[in-house]
Amino acid sequence: MSKLVEKALQKWPETRSSDRKLILAVWFLQDPNYEDNFRHFFQNKAISPETIRRQRQKLQEQGQYRATEVVEEQRYKLFEKAKGTAGASVYESF
Secondary structure: OOHHHHHHHHHHHHOOOOOHHHHHHHHHOOOOOOOOOOOHHHHHHOOOOOHHHHHHHHHHHHOOOOOOHHHHHHHHHHHHHHHHHOOOOOOOOO
16 A cells, blocks of 8 residues: 555655545556446545555655645644644633
């Protein structure tokens, strides 16, 4: 699985900044005809989108296949925002 994610990141640089494009690219590498019977592919063969995203994140944390600077800044801002609310209850966030 991780080899497919890395192959997609190598082959299509635009996937480094877009998880949606990366997911589709990995699925294409799994089965170039995945769209022919998408329901069967998704239910039985497809690597989970979250697994693909986590593998991309792990590789990028190691300094490989960096996203564009703009995307990295956006991801960091989301991380900081989420970090600030971690553990807060719904009541505390009001």
